[in-house]
Every structure is written in structure tokens, then in C-alpha cells.
Amino acid sequence: MNLRHLAAVSLRVSxxxxxxxxxxRHEPGxxxxxxxxxxxxxxxxxTVFTLVNAVLLRGLPYDKPxxxxxxxxxxxxxxxxxxxxxxxxxxxxxxxxxFRALAATSDLSMNLSGGGAAPIRLRGSxxxxxxxxxxxxxxxxGRDFIDADGKPGATPVMILGHGVWERTFGSxxxxxxxxxxxxxxxxxxxxxxxxxxxxxxxSEAWIPIQPRxxxxxxSRTLSVFGRLKPGVGMGEAQTEMSAIAAxxxxxxxxxxxxxxxxxxxxxxxxxxxxxxVVFLMLLAAVCLLLLIACAxxxxxxxxxxxxxxxxxxxxxxxxxxxxxVIAQLLTESVLLGCLGxxxxxxxxxxxxxxxxxxVADVGKPYWxxxxxxxxxxxxLALVCVGTGLAFGLAPALQLARxxxxxxxxxxxxxxxxxxxxxxxxxxxIVEMALTVxxxxxxxxxxxxxxxxxxxxxxxxxxxxxxxGLALPEQxxxxxxxxxxxxDRLDERLRALPGVEAVxxxxxxxxxGIGTMTLDIEGQPRATADQPRETHVASVGPGFFQTFMxxxxxxxxxxxxxxxxxxxxVVVNRRFVDRxxxxxxxxxxxxxxxxxxxxxxxxxxxxxxxxxxxxxxxxDDLDPVVYRxxxxxxxxxxxxxxxxxxxxxxxxxxxxxxxxxxxxxxxVFQVNTMDELLARQRWPFRVFGSLFVLFAIFGxxxxxxxxxxxxxxxxxxxxxxxxxxxxxxxxxxxxxxxxLRRGVMQLAIGLPLGLAFAYLLTVGMKTLLVGxxxxxxxxxxxxxxxxxGVTLAACVLPAGRAARxxxxxxxxx
Numbered sequence: 163m164n165l166r167h168l169a170a171v172s173l174r175v176s177x178x179x180x181x182x183x184x185x186x187r188h189e190p191g192x193x194x195x196x197x198x199x200x201x202x203x204x205x206x207x208x209t210v211f212t213l214v215n216a217v218l219l220r221g222l223p224y225d226k227p228x229x230x231x232x233x234x235x236x237x238x239x240x241x242x243x244x245x246x247x248x249x250x251x252x253x254x255x256x257x258x259x260x261f262r263a264l265a266a267t268s269d270l271s272m273n274l275s276g277g278g279a280a281p282i283r284l285r286g287s288x289x290x291x292x293x294x295x296x297x298x299x300x301x302x303x304g305r306d307f308i309d310a311d312g313k314p315g316a317t318p319v320m321i322l323g324h325g326v327w328e329r330t331f332g333s334x335x336x337x338x339x340x341x342x343x344x345x346x347x348x349x350x351x352x353x354x355x356x357x358x359x360x361x362x363x364x365s366e367a368w369i370p371i372q373p374r375x376x377x378x379x380x381s382r383t384l385s386v387f388g389r390l391k392p393g394v395g396m397g398e399a400q401t402e403m404s405a406i407a408a409x410x411x412x413x414x415x416x417x418x419x420x421x422x423x424x425x426x427x428x429x430x431x432x433x434x435x436x437x438x439v440v441f442l443m444l445l446a447a448v449c450l451l452l453l454i455a456c457a458x459x460x461x462x463x464x465x466x467x468x469x470x471x472x473x474x475x476x477x478x479x480x481x482x483x484x485x486x487v488i489a490q491l492l493t494e495s496v497l498l499g500c501l502g503x504x505x506x507x508x509x510x511x512x513x514x515x516x517x518x519x520x521v522a523d524v525g526k527p528y529w530x531x532x533x534x535x536x537x538x539x540x541x542l543a544l545v546c547v548g549t550g551l552a553f554g555l556a557p558a559l560q561l562a563r564x565x566x567x568x569x570x571x572x573x574x575x576x577x578x579x580x581x582x583x584x585x586x587x588x589x590x591i592v593e594m595a596l597t598v599x600x601x602x603x604x605x606x607x608x609x610x611x612x613x614x615x616x617x618x619x620x621x622x623x624x625x626x627x628x629x630g631l632a633l634p635e636q637x638x639x640x641x642x643x644x645x646x647x648x649d650r651l652d653e654r655l656r657a658l659p660g661v662e663a664v665x666x667x668x669x670x671x672x673x674g675i676g677t678m679t680l681d682i683e684g685q686p687r688a689t690a691d692q693p694r695e696t697h698v699a700s701v702g703p704g705f706f707q708t709f710m711x712x713x714x715x716x717x718x719x720x721x722x723x724x725x726x727x728x729x730x731v732v733v734n735r736r737f738v739d740r741x742x743x744x745x746x747x748x749x750x751x752x753x754x755x756x757x758x759x760x761x762x763x764x765x766x767x768x769x770x771x772x773x774x775x776x777x778x779x780x781d782d783l784d785p786v787v788y789r790x791x792x793x794x795x796x797x798x799x800x801x802x803x804x805x806x807x808x809x810x811x812x813x814x815x816x817x818x819x820x821x822x823x824x825x826x827x828x829v830f831q832v833n834t835m836d837e838l839l840a841r842q843r844w845p846f847r848v849f850g851s852l853f854v855l856f857a858i859f860g861x862x863x864x865x866x867x868x869x870x871x872x873x874x875x876x877x878x879x880x881x882x883x884x885x886x887x888x889x890x891x892x893x894x895x896x897x898x899x900x901l902r903r904g905v906m907q908l909a910i911g912l913p914l915g916l917a918f919a920y921l922l923t924v925g926m927k928t929l930l931v932g933x934x935x936x937x938x939x940x941x942x943x944x945x946x947x948x949x950g951v952t953l954a955a956c957v958l959p960a961g962r963a964a965r966x967x968x969x970x971x972x973x974x
Contacts, residue, residue, distance in 0.1 A: 703719050
């Protein structure tokens, strides 16, 4: 392409653009309506794409993030990933050649005390000493870990998070080199992390992993990651790691049976499963919404096309080609799309900000930041241009077919009205189908949300305050020492004014629960090939009183039941149904085993109704065994206090009681039970609300589109209607002529929409609670709503047509 040709093309584009701007200024009302409709659609679309980009597309905030991958042990039998043992990790390090290096981390909660600050509880990590060097992450102050820090018996050191350094220690630069107590172990602070870094997810402090002589190959606690060598792909790394895992399985069949290896991006590892489905469904919903907006605007342009028929005919009569006419009309529509994009970006900025605030405290990884980057701006530009072409192409092609001779005659209006009516009807059908799909998806989401909130937890949670407590191993080395502390704390808390009951144990309803292998007297022993597991909660005698759980048979635990020789447990009804065939459970004996170690037999003394302890979104109920807290070796406890007064009034008294007993012991995660449950339900509250918002907007657009098309059709047929009435047509017949078109569109659009809605809800099935895809009640309600708004949109134009004055209609 030579310069002269390029200049000619630029001139034509410039002329098209100047004329498009004049047209928009000449019709400000029309332009504003189009920009508003498209801007809302683009705004919601860009908002969701920004979220998808942050969660599913953007990698870690380090140099060459595509090289950083997660490597997990993969259970070939259960088809899922699990942590890796230290010994397997060392074998991976020695054998892998596709990585520059491998590093490992594991979660570690920390009690920090000393350093001139009050004791605090932190979310921390144990990391290999090469972790931050592998990432390329510098320190804000001090130094990184060195190899000597990870040797057995090395002086304990730590790197402190920047936020904790500012919040707790007032940005004191002299903190580096000082010693504080971490889980009651004197530890030197050697570095302060750079601002905002919480690798691997939400860590606030780091200590080096030091190998232990008793490390076992089946003790799996590590999350492994590595940086690929330049030019090495994921497939090559996966092939190598699978071969290494297969060799280890042959060499260590006892600990590594069915163990493979899986190489993934961090996004795939952290945000797979339901999270990925949620965001992809949101993106699909806003794309449907944008298509509805495009169909609506296309109808507006088609309606305007009739008024521009004479203009286009004159331009073509003066020599303009069809290509030039189409180019001019598409320039106008793309300009409208870009102006809508400006509005849409403003709305997206607001939407992303609000979403970021809504999920600020839900525990998302620190590297998921909802910001606008080159991907978002590229998507926005693509959507603006694509939207302009989508809603402008059909009207442009329609006008380009204008016959100049016919259009310049007096009867020009009828020349395009037939094609226009067919096209507008088709677009309304598309709008209707997409709206039904959106309403169906939003309906199942909101019903899931309501099912989750109305589900019976099986426990009373009002006026209950909860908190976490962790006893460090150095000060509380054995179960007996820990139980003495817990007994004294329980007595002190029960003596607080306004307290009804106190529970100290390993679980509270709705906050998760562990599992153990189960043996039942008189039944075959559980094995690896024939496993038998049950959920287990270690609780004090006040648990059932605190949550007002009454036994349906037998009695609940008492203090004496935790003593040697008086081993007793309480089970829930699901346990009886699953393992005892619904028979009499009182007096039966069971054994709970952890890590294949035998414990004593315990007698079932009571049966309680089901209490939801783990996943609130599941429909099935888990078997649960409640055993005395004395039988547990845990160092981590959950405190629950029921009060006569609002639970939050006990927060200060709880902290004071613990501080009185141990000044270095922090109390953490202090929440009411209602707050705790609300945090677990936030995805349904946030995402359910978004789906409903999108569906309402789509319904409004579809209704407006139906009304506009019907009213436009009445205007086009005024002469015909006037003639019919002059010849004796009744008002009811005239109204039916108008309504019939809407009913036909409804008859075609509804089945298509229901099919789309079913497919959408099938894609959302992993997110649904107490409801199945294609739920008849939800889809039936959707049909009723759509029929109602469609008929309402057609009734007004039909009534206006029935009231036409035939004389006036024929005169016009």
C-alpha cells in the first residue's frame, strides 16, 4: 500500500467520522439512549472480565510469571491432589532437570509475643530457604534466608510481613536483628518483607523449614512450586515429574502407592473447581446481557433506518456506493459503541471497586488484585468495536439495499417496512430467549442462596461468641498440661457476668471438622482397601449446652466421660443410620484411629440430631462422633460462649481472662457465630446478587425492546389499521392484530430461552444448594414473569391501536 492510497483511506475514514459526529449531535436524544444502553452492557461486561482476569488469567506478580508453576502430589486412585512429604520433595529436587529450582512451603500459624508489643496471632508459613530467591522477591529491610538457616539445629530466624511490622511495631527499623518469641521459641527477625507480599497466599511471617530426623515419607505437609528453565513447557515438565513419581512409587510402595505428580499454573491450582465455574458463568451471563443490549439498540437503529431511507437514497443517487454507505453507517455505530465504552469503563471502575470491598476479608490470595491492565483495556476495546459492529451491521445492510427510485417516491415508507418488521421480530425473539436464560440462571442462584440461609444448622447460634486459641508446644508440651490450662480457663469464663454456657473444643458448628478411621465392635476392621471414616469433634461437656443440642437418645458428655476407664462418645443420627443400620446405638462400642494408630474402645452413650459442621453447601449429611476433649492431642482450640446479652459485649472480658492466665497467649478470630456463618456464605450473597442484577437489567431491556418494537409497528401500520376500522373492524380485533405478533414472538422465544436456561443451570450445578439444574419451579416462574412482562409491553400499543380515529389515521 503506497502513501497516496493510505492518505486516501485516511481521508475517507476522517470524512466518515466527521459525518458520524454531526449525525450524533443532530440526534442527541437518540444518541444518549443508545450510549446509555450499550454503556451499561459494556460496563457490566468489563467489570466481570476484570474479575476473571485477576482470578483466572493473570499470574503471580513476579518476573516471567508463566515460568512459576505449582507441583503437587497427585493421588491416582482418588483423582485429586494432596501435599508432598519432605523426603519426596528432596527426591524431586535431586532428579528434576526441567526446573531452575524447586521450593516448598507449608502453613504455620504463629503466636508472636515480645518486641514491645501485645501478643498477636499470625497466619504464617514455613518455607525452604530458596523460596524468595527463586521468586526474585527482595526484602524491604534486612536480608533473605540463607542456606545455613535451613540446617537442622540452626538458630531460629524469621522474616516479618511489612503490614505486621507497620501495624504492630510502628515501622521500627531497629526491629531487624532483635529477638521475639514465635510459638514461645526465641526467634531472631532477620528481614522485613516488601509491602503487599504475602506469598504463597495470605502469609504474614515466614520461618525456614529445618529437616527433622523423624521426617517420614508419608507425612505430607508441603506445597511445592518451581521455576521452569527457559524454553521448557508445562508438558515437558509434567512428563518428567510423572516419571520421577512413578520411580518413587516403585521404590517406596508402602508410602507412595497410587502417587503421581501434577504440574499446574498457580491460577489452576488455587482457583479451579467451583471458583472457576462461578467466574466463567458470570462472564457468560454478562455476555448474554451485552447481546440483549445489542439487540435492543439494533432495533432502535432499524426503526431509525426508515426515517433515513430518503437520505440514503439521495446519497446513492448522487453516486455513493453501497460499500460507502455501509462504511458510513458502521462508523456511526462503532462511534456509539466507543462512547458507550467510555461510560462502561466508568461503571466498571465503580463495579470493580465495590466488588473488591465486598471480598476484602474473605481470604483470597494476596496476588489476586482487581485492577485494570493491558488485558482489560484490550478486552474493552474489542468489546466496544465488536458491539458497534454487532448492533450496526443489520441496519446498515438493510439501508444499503435501498432502491433509490422507490425511496424517492411518496410511498417510500413501505419499501423497507416488510424487511424491517421481520428483522425486528427476530431480534426481539433473540432478546426474549437470552432474557429467559438469564432469569433461569439467576433464579437457581437466588434459590440456592435462600436454601443455604434457611438450612437448619442443627444448633442455636444467637448470642454466641467464638474465638480461637493455640497453646505453644514449648510451654504446653503434653496433653495433661494443656488440659489443666483449658479446665482453668473454662472455669474462669463460666464465672463471667452474663455467661450461660462455655464450650472449649476443636470445632463449632459450620466451621469445619476433621475425620478419623472408624472401627465398630462386631464389624470387620477398616483397611486401606475398605476404608471407613467418620467426622470427629473433640468437645468439652459444655458444647451441647452452649449450642442447645438435646439428645434424642441417651445423654450427652459429662466431665467424667473423659477419664481413663470411662471412655464414652456421642454420635449423631446420621452415624447411626450409616454404620449401625438405624438400630439401637446406646451401649455399642467404637474405636477411632488416626494415622493407623489404635486408641481405646469407647462406648456410645448418646445420640444427637444432625449438626452441620463442615460444608454448608452440601445436601448430604455427615456422620459425626463427639468425643471428650481429653482424648485429643490438639493444641488448637475453639472457644464458644453463650450469653444472656449481645455476644460482642464479652470480647474484652474473654481477652482479659486469657491474658490473666498467660500474658503471651493471643486470642484470635473473635467473631459471633452469625458473623462466622455469614463469612462462609459470602460467595452466594455476592455472586447471587450479581446474577440477579444482570437478570433484572436484561428483563428491563427486553421489555423496553418489546414495547418499542410493538409501538413502532403500530405507527408503521396506522394507515392499514385506520382502513380496517373504517371497513368495520372491531376494537378487540384490532387489538388482537397487535397482540398476535407479540404472542408469536413469545411462542418462539420461550422454548429457545428455556433450552438456554437449562444449559446454563447445568453449567452451574456445582454451585447449587438444595436445587437441581433445570428446576421446574424456577423455570416455571421464569416463564410466568416473561409472559407477564411481554404481554404488558404489548398491551399499551395494542390499546392505542384499538383507540385510533380512522379518519385521522387515513388522513395522515
